Amino acid sequence: xxxxxxxxxxxxxxxxxxxxYRQSLNTTDWRxxxxxxxxxxxQASQNKLNASHLGFAKLPFSQASGQYLSGxxxxxxxxxxxxxxQLLVKPCEFFLQTHLAKITSEDIVQFREWRSRxxxxxxxxxxxxxxxxxxxxxxxxxxxxxxxxxxxxEPKSIGRALSLDEKLRLLKTAGRNEEWRRAEAxxxxxxxxxxxxxxxxxxxxxxxxxxNRSVLVRTSKTDAGQRAIPMNDEAYEIFKQLRECAKMxxxxxxxxxxxxxxxxxxxxxxxxxxxxxxxxxxLTRAIECPACxxxxxxxxxxxxxxxxxxxxxxxxxxxxxxxxxxxHHAITELAESQVSDQTIMAIAGHVxxxxxxxxxxxxxxxxxxxxxxxxxxxxxxxxxTSKTRGYDTNxxxxxxxxxxxxxxxxxxxxxxxxxxxxxxxxxxxxxxQLSYEPNAQLV
Numbered sequence: 477x478x479x480x481x482x483x484x485x486x487x488x489x490x491x492x493x494x495x496x497y498r499q500s501l502n503t504t505d506w507r508x509x510x511x512x513x514x515x516x517x518x519q520a521s522q523n524k525l526n527a528s529h530l531g532f533a534k535l536p537f538s539q540a541s542g543q544y545l546s547g548x549x550x551x552x553x554x555x556x557x558x559x560x561x562q563l564l565v566k567p568c569e570f571f572l573q574t575h576l577a578k579i580t581s582e583d584i585v586q587f588r589e590w591r592s593r594x595x596x597x598x599x600x601x602x603x604x605x606x607x608x609x610x611x612x613x614x615x616x617x618x619x620x621x622x623x624x625x626x627x628x629x630e631p632k633s634i635g636r637a638l639s640l641d642e643k644l645r646l647l648k649t650a651g652r653n654e655e656w657r658r659a660e661a662x663x664x665x666x667x668x669x670x671x672x673x674x675x676x677x678x679x680x681x682x683x684x685x686x687x688n689r690s691v692l693v694r695t696s697k698t699d700a701g702q703r704a705i706p707m708n709d710e711a712y713e714i715f716k717q718l719r720e721c722a723k724m725x726x727x728x729x730x731x732x733x734x735x736x737x738x739x740x741x742x743x744x745x746x747x748x749x750x751x752x753x754x755x756x757x758x759l760t761r762a763i764e765c766p767a768c769x770x771x772x773x774x775x776x777x778x779x780x781x782x783x784x785x786x787x788x789x790x791x792x793x794x795x796x797x798x799x800x801x802x803x804h805h806a807i808t809e810l811a812e813s814q815v816s817d818q819t820i821m822a823i824a825g826h827v828x829x830x831x832x833x834x835x836x837x838x839x840x841x842x843x844x845x846x847x848x849x850x851x852x853x854x855x856x857x858x859x860x861t862s863k864t865r866g867y868d869t870n871x872x873x874x875x876x877x878x879x880x881x882x883x884x885x886x887x888x889x890x891x892x893x894x895x896x897x898x899x900x901x902x903x904x905x906x907x908x909q910l911s912y913e914p915n916a917q918l919v
Contacts, residue, residue, distance in 0.1 A: 479509055488513045492520040519619070533615035537571035537579070544611050555674075563607045566591060576615040581624035584608065588628070598628035635804035636797070637837040643667075643805070646794055650759055652771055659755035661714055662735060666802040668711040670810070670824045672697060673799045677748050681722070682730035684715055693825070701825040752799060760794040763787065804835055811836035 479501075480487045486509035489498045497520055501512045532540060541564045549557065570587050571579065584605065591601050605625065612618040638646065650660035662676045675693050683692040689707040696702055707715070715734070722728045727736055727745030737747040762771055765778040767785035772778070774792070778785040803824075810820045817832055826832050 479506070479513060488516060490517060490520075492517060533577045533617055534575055536573040536575055537611075538568045538573065540576050540611055540615065541568055544614060547614075560607060563604050567604055567608050576612060576617055579612065579617065579621065581621040584621060584625055597630075599630045602627050602630065635801050635835070635837065637805045637808040638797075638801070642793060642797075646759075646797075649762055649771065649794075653759075653762075656755050656759050658735065658749070659752045659759060661718060662752055663799070663802060664714055665711060666799070667806050668708055668714075669705045670803055670806040671705070672701070672803055673752070675701065677733075677735050677750070677752075679734040679748075680730065681719075681728060681732055681734060684719075684734065686712075686715070696825060698825070698827070700827040703822065703825050705823055756799055760797045761792050763790045763792050766790065804837060807832075807835045808837045811838055812842045 478489045480489060482500075484504045486501045486503055486506065487499065488501055488509070489496075490513070491497070497516065499516070501509045503509050503512065532543065535543070545557070545561060545564070548560065552560065567587065570590060571583070574583070587608075588601050588605065591604065605627075609618055609622065609625075612621065646663070647660075650656050650663060662673070665671060665676055666673070669691060671691075671693065675696050678695045679691070680694075683694060685692065689712055691705045691707060691711070693701060693703050693705065718734055719728065722732070722734075722736075722745065725736075725743045725745065727733075727743065729745070732745035733748040735749040736743050736745040737749050738744070758773070761774060763774055764771055765780065765783060765785055765787055768778060768780050768783040770778060770780050770783070772787075774787070774790070776786070776788050778787055807820065807824050810823065811832075817829065820836070821827070821832055824832075824835070826835070
């Protein structure tokens with residue numbers, strides 16, 4: 477451990493655990509330099525300080541991000557690696573050649589503000605800051621800046637459940653364009669099986685059991701997503717139609733995908749379709765001209781040369797609908813059908829009650845029907861009096877004897893004279909009771 481003065485600035489040089497640490501203390505005061513040196517030694521003992529011979533913290537951000545991605549190839553799946561690479565595009569553009577050791581909390585705040593001006597949502601910004609945090613943690617630098625960085629508040633909206641009119645409109649619109657047939661089939665399967673988009677796209681014919689009418693989900697977002705889903709009649713017919721279409725390009729082998737890749741008119745059944753984004757956006761944004769009823773994209777005027785009506789203010793009620801919202805809607809319908817939570821989780825692939833509550837959006841009409849069975853008033857004929865009574869010890873537990881119902885046992889144990897008979901004459905009294913009217917009134 478040693479303090480060295482270079483020019484007017486103090487530097488430290490020490491070893492912890494056999495590793496060498498050497499850096500500037502950024503101060504000209506000797507006492508302050510001693511305090512900072514003790515702080516650095518404590519951080520090094522807790523493995524929060526980067527050793528001088530490990531040069532990761534000295535790398536520019538762009539170069540460090542490349543090493544970070546290379547080091548995580550064994551830890552992440554292929555899809556997660558692609559996501560990490562996408563999340564690093566904008567941070568590399570912002571920080572450029574800035575060394576990791578020189579990144580401060582103010583720099584990260586400025587990065588968030590820069591992304592916000594680009595109309596990026598808080599969820600995406602938080603994910604990008606998350607990958608920056610993981611890189612700085614590897615450089616032993618996050619503890620220096622992390623205390624001042626708090627996640628942005630994300631919107632609580634996690635999806636939407638379609639109304640009946642929206643669902644009918646979606647199905648009707650999808651059937652009016654031949655280019656949307658594949659998206660329509662995938663959409664119908666999501667509504668009938670609760671499958672995610674990634675699960676639908678990666679289905680292979682070996683996963684479709686026509687004999688037992690079930691779909692086996694082998695590849696999913698999580699381990700809990702691997703499940704067997706029974707087919708209803710609609711899903712069964714959709715798979716039959718897709719099977720017939722697959723015979724046209726010889727794509728019915730077990731390893732072939734149900735939704736094969738198609739590029740420039742060439743179908744490759746050995747690769748699955750990457751996305752339905754183009755067809756889905758066109759489907760959900762399509763509008764009808766109020767004058768001629770032609771289905772078309774949003775624009776200034778109707779695409780029909782004979783109509784030319786003004787359509788600038790017309791917007792589709794399905795605009796902004798995500799493909800994943802179909803899964804939300806399917807789980808909502810299961811929740812409204814009085815199916816048990818365990819059954820819903822088995823079909824949808826959830827692992828906890830919390831996730832089920834997150835995805836099921838019980839609509840207001842279902843809630844209205846549920847609360848219609850509730851009441852704040854006690855039931856019973858003897859409560860229906862003109863005088864309002866409270867629900868407490870005096871008015872409920874200690875009930876008034878005059879208003880309480882007379883039980884049948886009391887009527888049978890009291891004779892016609894209103895007196896309880898003697899023990900010795902009980903048997904004779906019971907025999908005489910047969911000659912009286914059963915509903916005789918007491919005098």
